Amino acid sequence: MTSPTCDSPVVVALDFPSAAPAIELAQQLDPSQCRLKVGKELFTSVGPKVVESLQTLGFDIFLDLKFHDIPNTCAKAVGAAADLGVWMVNVHASGGLRMMTAARDELQKKSHQPLLIGVTVLTSMEQSDLADIGLDIEPLTQVERLARLTQTAGLDGVVCSAQEVGLIREACGADFLTVTPGIRPAGSEQGDQRRVLTPQQAQQQGVSYMVIGRPITQAKNPAAACAEIVQSLSAR
Numbered sequence: 001m002t003s004p005t006c007d008s009p010v011v012v013a014l015d016f017p018s019a020a021p022a023i024e025l026a027q028q029l030d031p032s033q034c035r036l037k038v039g040k041e042l043f044t045s046v047g048p049k050v051v052e053s054l055q056t057l058g059f060d061i062f063l064d065l066k067f068h069d070i071p072n073t074c075a076k077a078v079g080a081a082a083d084l085g086v087w088m089v090n091v092h093a094s095g096g097l098r099m100m101t102a103a104r105d106e107l108q109k110k111s112h113q114p115l116l117i118g119v120t121v122l123t124s125m126e127q128s129d130l131a132d133i134g135l136d137i138e139p140l141t142q143v144e145r146l147a148r149l150t151q152t153a154g155l156d157g158v159v160c161s162a163q164e165v166g167l168i169r170e171a172c173g174a175d176f177l178t179v180t181p182g183i184r185p186a187g188s189e190q191g192d193q194r195r196v197l198t199p200q201q202a203q204q205q206g207v208s209y210m211v212i213g214r215p216i217t218q219a220k221n222p223a224a225a226c227a228e229i230v231q232s233l234s235a236r
């Protein structure tokens, strides 16, 4: 289920504890201007029904549950996401080649096949966080390694920081999708994000999709904040 009319790269992250504020915000947004992301908070709180409600409003849905499990469990979870008719679903690339290949194979059995994306290194992580988990390398190096592995497994692209998109395009080609959270308009709070760029910088880097949550959802006027970002991108 893909909206043929949305050519905007913006994906709004609906991180809410219940369905009502998510649907209320979606009703103020335009499906030709953005897609929506349902993540762990909203999905765990209210379940798959909210996905259907948002689809009924005309939006493509990125189901951001970042599956990471043994190959069989991960593949079946990705298959269940496909059955919800979502536009995009993701797994952690660090789950490995066999896990990602199993997920890809499961989708190939489905009549509806969402885009399947591998999460490289969370945009909230910096070098010291990687060191804490025993990875004595720069985030960029780990991102490139996991992007190559994701492409080998036959997935459609990766979640990464917009800062890494140039490198990934060189390593994996321009058709390999880059989905980039950690987007912070100038003057907005960085919060827990570490590897950030503004929407305009992300566009210059050539990102395929940019995921934006709090700078829109916590704005005084979320619909206006979203429209301003979309317009600033289409004006370039």
Ligand SMILES: O=c1ccn([C@@H]2O[C@H](COP(=O)(O)O)[C@@H](O)[C@H]2O)c(=O)[nH]1
Pocket: 013, 015, 039, 119, 121, 122, 123, 124, 159, 160, 181, 182, 183, 193, 211, 212, 213, 214, 215
């Ligand atoms: O590496 C990642 C992967 C996923 N996310 C998700 O994107 C949004 C970002 O929200 P903001 O409020 O704009 O920070 C959020 O739902 C994360 O779970 C990410 O940030 N980084």
